[in-house]
Amino acid sequence: MVRDLLPTAIPREVVERIIANAQRGPSSGYTQGFEFLVFNGPEDTSRLWKKVTNPTAKGAESAPLIIVPVAHSKAYVKRYLEPDRADVGRKTEEDFPAPYWYIDAAFASMLALLTAVDSGLGAFYFSIGPTSAHIPSFREAFGIPEEYYPIGAIAIGYPTESVPSPSTRQSWRTRRRPKSEMIHLGKW
Numbered sequence: 001m002v003r004d005l006l007p008t009a010i011p012r013e014v015v016e017r018i019i020a021n022a023q024r025g026p027s028s029g030y031t032q033g034f035e036f037l038v039f040n041g042p043e044d045t046s047r048l049w050k051k052v053t054n055p056t057a058k059g060a061e062s063a064p065l066i067i068v069p070v071a072h073s074k075a076y077v078k079r080y081l082e083p084d085r086a087d088v089g090r091k092t093e094e095d096f097p098a099p100y101w102y103i104d105a106a107f108a109s110m111l112a113l114l115t116a117v118d119s120g121l122g123a124f125y126f127s128i129g130p131t132s133a134h135i136p137s138f139r140e141a142f143g144i145p146e147e148y149y150p151i152g153a154i155a156i157g158y159p160t161e162s163v164p165s166p167s168t169r170q171s172w173r174t175r176r177r178p179k180s181e182m183i184h185l186g187k188w
Helices: 012-023 042-049 073-079 100-118 132-141 170-175
Strands: 034-040 065-072 122-126 148-150 153-159
Touching: 012 034, 012 065, 012 100, 034 042, 034 100, 042 065, 065 073, 065 100, 073 100, 100 122, 100 153, 132 148
Parallel strands: none
Antiparallel strands: 034 065, 065 148, 065 153, 122 153
16 A cells, blocks of 8 residues: 555546446445445545545545445345345345445455556555544535445555555564464364
């Protein structure tokens, strides 16, 4: 993740490729219950920054492209009531073994991040506010219907040359958990 980004505009075809790839993320039941609120260019992104209150987003203010993935839980409930999925037995959000709407939106976010990096850009993911209490006002400011939930935001732009690679940052290397703590082969 690169946090220091230049304000240089990103070519339209690159922006379109990032969004197109994000649309192709895995989706439970092929529901595709995620959407994107896109802020492209200084005029758009300045409107976003008037509503984002997260101090950990520092560095993203200069990003020329911000994508806000938005999850829609009701789309999954509706999809699993259709004839080809009804036998699964998911009639309410509580019936799902995991909140697929957030998972699928996160998959889409990862595809946007990977496509940005593949395009020679820098990117990082951040939350809209320090707590969930900031989400309603953000949703209201941009006309996001109540049944949609912005899961965070992705800042994308050209990295500054002064950004050290993660492999050279000592604090990052020491914070990476060892495989022995994270991978459980066949049992916990």
